Amino acid sequence: MNSVRFAFAVSMALFAVPASAQSAPNFLDGDYWSRQSLSLEQEKVRGLLENGKVEAALARLAPMAERGDMWAQAVLGAELYKRGDVRALHWIEAAATQGHAPSALFMGAAYANGEGFDRGRAIARGWLLLAARRGDRVVIRDGHRMMRALPRATSS
Numbered sequence: 001m002n003s004v005r006f007a008f009a010v011s012m013a014l015f016a017v018p019a020s021a022q023s024a025p026n027f028l029d030g031d032y033w034s035r036q037s038l039s040l041e042q043e044k045v046r047g048l049l050e051n052g053k054v055e056a057a058l059a060r061l062a063p064m065a066e067r068g069d070m071w072a073q074a075v076l077g078a079e080l081y082k083r084g085d086v087r088a089l090h091w092i093e094a095a096a097t098q099g100h101a102p103s104a105l106f107m108g109a110a111y112a113n114g115e116g117f118d119r120g121r122a123i124a125r126g127w128l129l130l131a132a133r134r135g136d137r138v139v140i141r142d143g144h145r146m147m148r149a150l151p152r153a154t155s156s
Helices: 003-014 040-050 054-066 070-082 087-097 101-113 121-134 137-149
Strands: none
Touching (some): 054 070, 087 101, 087 121, 101 137
């Protein structure tokens, strides 16, 4: 399993997503978002996604993400990733930049493996450290595990 998929698997474990859905991040399920106060618009999007109305959810997520809504950026990135859409990395990075720990964990893995970005150990390490600072114990543990596994030969 490559590190990007590993990061998503870690995110899935963090959000208690069933193993059958672990091909892409799901920032809607589990403990993380249950501790967050979602706006009315976010609740509407969540309901659309839970009812399989992905197109309608994407139509609502895009403007929210463009306005800087971290939740929308993470969820939009995850939904676009499921479709193999290259815009997914942009939105996951935007959420990570705002401090969304699972998104930062994903970015660290993406830079470590050069998936969507030029490979860079220093940049990967920076994202993983951000994830550790912002995350709970699962993100911290797995971020440190990924940092130790970074290839030494990777350029900075």
